[in-house]
Amino acid sequence: MTTATNTVQANSESNVWEGGQAPFGVKYGKLMMWYFLLSDAFTFAAFLISYGAIRFTVGQDIWPEPNRVFDAFPVLGHGYPLLFVSLMTFILILSSVFMVRAVQEGHQMNKKGVILWLGFTILGGIAFLSCQAWEWAHLIHNGMTMTSPITYEIGGHGSGAVFVGPLAFGQLFFTITGFHGFHVTTGVVINTIVFLNVVFGTYEKKKNYDMVEKVGLYWHFVDLVWVFVFLGFYLL
Amino acid sequence: MILSDQEYQMHKAAVWRATIILSVVTTVEVGIALLYDTFFHESGFRMALAVFMIMATLVKAYYIVAVFMHLKYERKAMAITILMPIMFLIWLLIALLMEGVSWHQMIEFYG
Amino acid sequence: MTALLIILVIVLVLVVLLQIALTSDFINFIKGDDDEEGRSKFQGTMLMVFLVFGFIALLWSVYYFKGRFLPEPASEHGHLIDMNFNLALLFTGIVFVVTQILLFYFAYKFRYRKDRKALYFPENNKLEVAWTIVPAIVLTFLIVKGLTSWYAITSDAPEDKIVFEATGKQFAWVLRYPGVDGELGALAGRDKVSPTNEVGIDWNDPSSKDDFLANDIVLPVGKPVEVQIEAMDVIHSFFLPHFRLKMDAVPGITTRFWFVPTITTAEMREKLGDPGFNFELACAELCGRGHSSMRKVVTIVTPEEYDKWVKAQTPYSQLVGAYEQKAPLQTADNSNTGTPLNAEIN
Amino acid sequence: MSDVNTTMEHTHAEAGHHAHEAHHENFFTKYLFTMDHKMIAKQFLITGIFWAIIGAFFSVVFRLQLGFPNADLSWLAPVMGRWLTPDGTLDPNFYNALITMHGTLLVFFVLTAGLSGTFANFLIPLQIGARDMASPLMNMLSYWFFFLASVIMFASLFIPDGPAQGGWTAYPPLSYLQGQGMTLWLLSLTFFVASTVLGGLNYITTILNMRTKGMSMFKMPLTIWALFFTAVIGLLSFPVLVAGFILLIFDRSLGTSFYLSDLVVNGQFLDKGTGSPILYEHLFWFLGHPEVYIVILPAMGIVSEVLSVNSKKPVFGYRAMVFSILAITILSFLVWAHHMFVSGMNPFVGSIFVLFTLLIAVPSAIKVFNWIATIWRGNIRLNPQTMYAIGFVSMFISGGLTGIFLGNSTIDIQLHDTYFIVAHFHIVMGVAAFLGMFAGVHHWFPKMFGRYMNRSMAYMHFWVTLIGAYLIFWPMHYMGMAGVPRRYYSFDAFDAFSQFAGMNTFISVVAMIVFAFQILWVANFFYSIFRGRKVKESNPWGATTLEWTTPINPGHGNWPGDIPEVYRWPYDYNKNGHEFIPQTVPMEEGELEHEETPAPEKVS
Known part of the structure; x- marks a missing residue:
C-alpha cells in the first residue's frame, strides 16, 4: 500500500499508463499472484457451478439436509448440526487474520512480528487440515464415499427411518472440499518455506517482505474459496 | 515502505x-x-x-x-481488471443452473 | 505400390522446385538489385488471376453440384431451415463477393511502385461507424428470423402426434413403436436391459404390451411425429439429413424432436427418378469404432399404409414372452398393496 | 517513485548481469534451459513445427482412408504397424485416434503453443521495449511444461491401446470407456494448461508493467494488443477446462459419476448415478470456444502489423481494431454453447447463445473492413509475408462468413457435426491461423535468426497452400449441406453420403500435395536458419516498431545501451512525406497525432 500511495503522489493518475512505470503501482510479482488467483477462481467457480447444475439435475427433494449430514462433533458425538464446520470456518478466518498481521508487520520490517504471526497462520492452517481430516474420516466411516451414497436417519439419531441421498452429493463433497484442502496444504507448505526464509533473514537482506505479501494473498484466497464452499455444502 | x-x-x-x-x-x-x-x-x-x-x-x-x-x-484500475472477469462466471452460473433444471425435467420424463 | 510411386514422384518434384527456388534467389542475390517492382507486379497479377479463376471455379462448382447440396427437404420445418439458410446465404454471399474482390483488387492496384506514395489515412469515423452499424442491422434481422424458426421447431409437439423411440447403442439404433394403442410403455431402468429386453422396458406398464421393435423407421406422411431419443452407452446423434433433423442421444436423459414428413419415399423416388432412393438415418456424434455404420432406412408411407404396417407387427412382449412370465406375478403383488398395475415401479 | 521503478531497474540490472555472464554460457544454458525470451520463442516455434508435421501427416493418412477407402496401405506398415488390419486397410479405431490426435495436436500444440507461444515470447519484450519477460524463470518453466506435455502426448502414440480415440473434444462417456491413451491425453493436456497459464501470467504482467518510457497502451502495436487479450482469454478459460478434466479423471479412476448415468456397455450394466454428459460439454466448450480466439487473435495481430508495414500505410482505425479485439474477447466467453445446439440443451438458453454468437460477427466485420481499408491506396510490397497476410484475410472472410450459418441454431440443426463445420473451422482457424503464422515467421525471421528466408520457395508455398486450401475445403461445404457427417471412417454404408466419393478422392489428392509443400516450407525454414541470406541492415522492412531498433542479432537484454524511449504510435507511415517514422523519433513541433489528423479531402 505504501507503493500505491507513493506513486499516486508521484504521478497524477492520468499518466501512469504512459510507460516506464507500473500502472497499478504494484510490482509484477504481486500482479502475477493476483491474476493467478483470478485464474484459480475460475477453476473453483467451475466446480461450484457444476455442483449447482448437478444438484438441480438430481432435484431438491432427494438432496440431503446439511444439518443432518454434518451434525457430529469430536468427543461429543452426534446432534450438533454445523457446530464442527463453524469451528473450521473460524479457524480459517482467524488464520487469515494472522496472515494479514504478518503482512502488516512485514511492511514495518518487523522480523519478530512476522515470525510470530506467520507462525500462528501456519498453525491455523494445520488445525484446519486436521479438522477436515477428522470430518472426512467421520463421513467415510458413516458410509459416504465416492461410490456409495450418503445415508442418515431422518428423525435424528436412533429414529430408524433412513434417508439415502444421491451418489452425487458425496462425490461433489469430496471433490470440492478435497480440491480446497489441496490448496490449503499447498498454502501451508509455501507458508512454511516463507517462514523459514523469514527466520533465516532472507527478506531482511532483500529489504522487503514482498514474498510474505504474495503468499498472504494466496492464503486469503483459500479463505475466500472456503466461504463459497461453506455456502454450497453447509448453508444451502 | x-x-x-x-x-x-x-x-x-x-x-x-x-x-x-x-x-x-x-x-x-x-x-x-x-x-x-x-x-x-x-x-x-x-x-x-x-x-x-x-x-x-x-x-x-x-x-x-x-x-x-x-x-x-489498490488503484481502482487494478481492482477493475480483477473483478470484471468474474462477470463471465455469472453467465456460466445462470446457463448451467437453467440447464440443470432442464436435465432434471428430461430425466423425470420417464420417471 | 502405386501410392509409393506417387509419393516418390511428389518428392522428386519437390526437390526440383527446391533447386529452382534456391538458384532463383541466388541469381537475384548475385545481380545485387532486387526488382521489387517487377516482383510485386507479378504477384499482384497472380492475385487477380486467382480472383477471376476462383470465381469461375466457384460458379462452376455450384453448377456441378446443383441438386446435391441441401437436397429437397422432406419435412415441414426443413423448409424453414432452408429458408434461413438461403437468407443467410444471400447476405453473406454479397459480403463475400464484395470483400474478396476489394481485397484482391486493392492488392493488385496498389502494388509497389517506386514513385507511388501511400496515403496517410489512419482514421475515418464515418466509415467505421457505417461498417459497424450495417452488419449489426443485418445480423439483427438474421437473429430475429432464425430465433422465430428455432422456437417454432423446438416447440412442443401437437397432441395428435405419433411417438416412437430411438435408442442409440454401440453401434445400432433400437427403434420402439407404441403399437396400436399409440402409447409407449415406460422404461424400467437400464439395469433391466437383457437380451430379451433390449431397452429395459417396464413390463408392468400395460401400454408396453403392444410395443414393438422395428427394424427400420416407417412413418406416415403429413402427421406430426415425435422421436424420443435415448442412448444406452455413449452419446450418439439421431440424424435424418433429408428431414433436416438432428438431435443428440444422451445417456441418462431423454431428448425429443418432432417433425412432419411431407413427402413419401415413393413420391421422392419418382421426383428424383431414382428407384433405389431411400431416406436414411445416421449417427452424427462420434461414438466409437462403428460410428459410420449406424444406418437405418426411413420409409415414409401414406397414413393407410402406415396403419396397415403397425397392425402387422408382432409386439415385442409376445416375441420374448414377457407377459406370460411376468404379468401374473406382478398382479399378485399389486393385489396386496392395492396399487394399480401401471404404478411406478423401479 | 523508487519502488515503482524497481521493476525497470531490476531488469536493467538483470540484463547487465546476463551480459556479463554471456561468456560462461554453454550449450545447455544457451539453447535448452535458457531464460532469454527470444530463445524460448524459438523453442516454442520449433516444437510447434515438429507437432505440425506430425499432426498434418496424420491428416494425410486419414485422408488416404477417406479418399481411397479400402486401399491397400500395407506399405505404411513400417510406420503404422499393428494399426493396419491384415488386409492392409486402416483400423477404424486407429482412424478415430488419427482424427483425435490431428485435432488435439493442431489446436493446442501447434496453434496455441506454437503460434501464441512463439510470438508472445518473441514480440512482447521487443515491441514494448523491455529487457525480457517480467519473470524469465516462469517463462522457461512455461516452455518446459509444454515440453513435458509434448513428451507425454508423444509417448501416447506408442502404447498398446493406441492414443486417445474420443475426438479432440473427448466427450464422455466415450472418453470414459477408453484406455490408457485417454489417460495420457488428459495428463498431457493438464501440463499443457499449466504451461499456458504460466505463460499467460507472464505476458499480461509484462505488458502491463514493463513498457518502456512513452509506450502508453495506445502506442502499442496491434500484435501486442492481440497477444495481450489472447493471454487473458487463456488465463480465464483454461482453468475451467481443468475443472472439467478433473471431474472426468475422477469418473475414470475413482468411480464417480459426474458425467455418467446408468449405462449398458456391451450388454454389461454399469451402475452409476445421475450425472450428465452435457455438463462436460459445457465445461469443455467454456474453454473450447475461447480457444478458437486464442488461435486466431495472434494471427490477426500479426496480419495487421504485416499489412501496415508492407503497404507503408497506417493500420486503418487503430482504436476500432483494439476495441474489436476487446469485444471479441468478452463475447468469446458468452457464446460457448453454440457448439451444443443439438446436444439436448434447453432451447431458450440456446437462443441466448445465438444472440451473443451472431454479435461476434460485428467486431469481426470491422476488422476485415479495416484491413481492406489499410491496403487501399497503399504502396504494397508484395513480399511473401504480405501474400500470406492477404491470404489470411481472404480465408478469414470465407471462413468467418460460414460462421453466420453455424451460429444460427436453426441452420445448425442441419449443419452440426457435418463437413460444413469441418470446412468452416479449418478455413477460419486452421488455414487462416497458419497463414498468419507463416506471415509472422517470414516477417520476423530476420530478427530471430539474422537471415532471410528463401523468397521464391515462400511464394511457391504460398500459392499452393492458398489454392490447395480452397480446393480442399470449399467442396466440403457442399458435402456438409448434404449432411455428410464428420469423423466417419467410411461413407460406403450410406447412399446419401457415398455419392461424394469422387470428391473425397479429389480432396485427398490435393491434401497430399499441400502437405508436401508444407514440408517444403519446413525445409526452407531450417535451410534458411543456417544458409539463408544474411541480414545487412537492422531494419530490413522499413518498420517503425521497437524490435527493429535492436542490433541484428540482439543478445539477452535486447538493447546494448539504454532502452529507447517512445514518442509516437507504431503506424506513422507516409506521414508528412516520410516513408516511415520509427516510434523512437520525437514528435515535431505542431505535428498532429493520428487521431487528430483530418481525413484526406479527396476520398475516391
Missing part, C-alpha cells in the same frame, strides 16, 4: 473490525441454517433463506477481498 505509526494503527483496526464482521455474519448464517431443520422442504421459505445466505456470503467475500487482500487500497 514503513508506515507512520498512526497509519499502522489504522490498518490494524480495520483488520480487527473486518474480523468481527466476518465472525458475526458467519454466526448469524449458521444460526439461521439451523432453521432448515423444520423448513427444509418448504420451497418458498427455502428460497428466501437461500437468497439471504448468498447475500451474507457475498458480504463476507467483500471483506476478505477488500480488507484482507487489500484490494480496497
